[in-house]
Amino acid sequence: MNGERYIRQTNLKDFGPKAQERLSKSKVLVIGAGGLGIPVLTYLNAMGVGTLGIVDGDTVSGSNLHRQVLYDEADVGRSKVQIAIRKLRAQNSDTQLISFEQFLSKENALGIIANYDIVVDASDNFPTRYLVNDACILLGKPFVYGALHGFEGQVSVFNHNDGPTYRCLFPNMPGPDEVPDCNMNGVLGVIPGIVGNLQALEVVKVLTGVGEVLSGKLLLFDGLSQSFQHIKFSLVPDSLKMEELKPTYNFECTSGIxxxxxxxxxxxxxxxxxxxxxxxxxxxxxxxxxxxxxxxxxxxxxxxxxxxxxxxxxxxxxxxxxxxxxxxxxxxxxxxxxxxxxxxxxxxxxxxxxxxx
CATH class of the missing domain: 3.40.250.10 (Rhodanese-like domain)
Known part of the structure; x- marks a missing residue:
């Protein structure tokens, strides 16, 4: 471990060398290398997390560039995971970077997540969030949730130390008519950076034991008023009654389709x-x-x-x-x-x- 590199962290009274060592031995899986995933990956990589896994099957598009600041104009049309690995390796050569150039699915979720200590859900859709939650319940893994809408964001930590799950807060996936058209809603470029950094902070707290984790609390951020709000929620025991993944994590078709x-x-x-x-x-x-x-x-x-x-x-x-x-x-x-x-x-x-x- 490069002591000089992390001295500004290890000098912190409530962090120190022991917390840094925990980070260096930790394995974090980040699902999504987009607006939320990029700040998560960039800061966890810089701070010395030992192993980072990256799951994403997408390529860079021009409309990504206003918020996905790891990419540049020359990257358009290329694999997000490949570019992220290259740039993160240049940032910190000590990190073990593992690529999964695919989307998370029912078929691969358990096999991928099993090898990591904690999961960061940096996805942008409900099916993936429910799949991540259910796989983490089955495997006994905590996951850090983040979501965006316009000028607002949400962050929480689920399945941590027998705490509440995502389904305790949102029991059932919404129907397609309740979900805005994907890729049609805007987001202010800086908002994913703020929310993603909050997710990265929760990962560090879970891994090191420093601070109070957002378990059983949903943090709501409003960028226009620069305000934060916390909503408390409790464990619903039935959300843990799961022996296998659901038959499907696609949106249910509307009647008759x-x-x-x-x-x-x-x-x-x-x-x-x-x-x-x-x-x-x-x-x-x-x-x-x-x-x-x-x-x-x-x-x-x-x-x-x-x-x-x-x-x-x-x-x-x-x-x-x-x-x-x-x-x-x-x-x-x-x-x-x-x-x-x-x-x-x-x-x-x-x-x-x-x-x-």
Missing amino acids: TSIETLELEQLMEKDSVQLIDVRTSEEFCADHLEGAHHIPLSELIERKSEIDFARPAYFICQSGVRSQKAIERLREYNTGPELINVKGGMNNLRAYVAKY
């Missing part, structure tokens, strides 16, 4: 000409799309509905499966013909499970 798994879509596309409608934004589509997909952004769907052949099945895809469901709901008013089929999990699932895409 036919859906298809991503692997089924791949098999269909190998055999037949499939009418696939991609309802993401132009930027998302240009950055990554399936060959043969027809692009109609959700915001333009109704005025461009004539571009869809309602005489044969139409498959709808977005990033996570939310906007594609909303597209089908909107088109139902105009179509009474063949099936409108949602691709569950969207491009995220395709990236996670179908290597060739």
